[in-house]
Amino acid sequence: MSGSHYFTGAPEVESDRRPITVTLPDLTLELTTDSGVFSRSRLDPGTRILLEHAPPPRVRGPILDVGCGYGPIALTWATRRKRLPVWAVDVNTRALELVRLNAEALGLGNVQAALPEDVPADQRFAAIYSNPPIRIGKAALRRLLHQWLGRLTPDGSAFLVVQKNLGSDSLQKWLNEQGYPTTRVTSVNGFRILEARPSPEGEGPESGRGTTT
Numbered sequence: 213m214s215g216s217h218y219f220t221g222a223p224e225v226e227s228d229r230r231p232i233t234v235t236l237p238d239l240t241l242e243l244t245t246d247s248g249v250f251s252r253s254r255l256d257p258g259t260r261i262l263l264e265h266a267p268p269p270r271v272r273g274p275i276l277d278v279g280c281g282y283g284p285i286a287l288t289w290a291t292r293r294k295r296l297p298v299w300a301v302d303v304n305t306r307a308l309e310l311v312r313l314n315a316e317a318l319g320l321g322n323v324q325a326a327l328p329e330d331v332p333a334d335q336r337f338a339a340i341y342s343n344p345p346i347r348i349g350k351a352a353l354r355r356l357l358h359q360w361l362g363r364l365t366p367d368g369s370a371f372l373v374v375q376k377n378l379g380s381d382s383l384q385k386w387l388n389e390q391g392y393p394t395t396r397v398t399s400v401n402g403f404r405i406l407e408a409r410p411s412p413e414g415e416g417p418e419s420g421r422g423t424t425t
């Protein structure tokens with residue numbers, strides 16, 4: 213897999229849209245992928261584990277997929293929760309176009325695909341599901357998580373799938389230190405699903421929330 217799309221707003225590689233079938237135990241989605249987006253030819257194994265093993269949202273409210281790619285996570289949750297707004301956020305504009313195209317083809321009117329800066333500042337989320345871009349580097353990843361976990365409602369949860377050998381355990385430790393009590397929901401084939409929640413006390417001098425490194 214080329215890593216270039218991790219840093220790419222608009223991929224330079226020529227568009228080459230292809231169909232892909234995402235089959236999960238509870239649903240099948242016929243989607244379109246393209247060159248220049250993450251895991252274009254098959255559902256990423258970590259994403260599959262997140263979609264098959266993460267629990268449903270603990271509370272009702274808007275759902276967010278951070279780093280949505282062509283949209284397998286956002287579109288799955290939009291199908292599972294048709295009455296809830298689902299936000300799909302990515303820096304890659306080709307990925308966002310695919311999410312819009314896929315949502316329309318699936319008849320889903322509850323999906324909003326947006327660049328990070330286009331999400332209204334006061335928008336809050338009851339649940340975040342993400343296969344986060346680990347390869348952008350530790351500092352950038354931490355900034356990203358701070359940015360979005362800070363948008364959880366007080367009773368919300370973020371479910372993150374991270375490969376053990378890409379630092380899931382140290383990420384869990386860091387999240388705990390930052391004031392997001394984080395547990396391991398499950399571990400499957402070398403992937404961990406972490407659940408991070410805002411601490412009941414909220415921001416405070418000891419929570420560490422608000423720092424970016």
Ligand SMILES: C[S@@+](CC[C@H](N)C(=O)[O-])C[C@H]1O[C@@H](n2cnc3c(N)ncnc32)[C@H](O)[C@@H]1O
Nearest residue numbers: 217218250259279280281302303304343344345
């Ligand atoms: C591991 S991929 C997951 C893609 C998709 N959710 C999937 O499961 O196939 C991570 C995604 O994060 C995106 N990304 C990278 N940096 C980002 C940032 N700062 N904000 C939002 N998304 C970002 C990448 O473009 C990529 O699509």
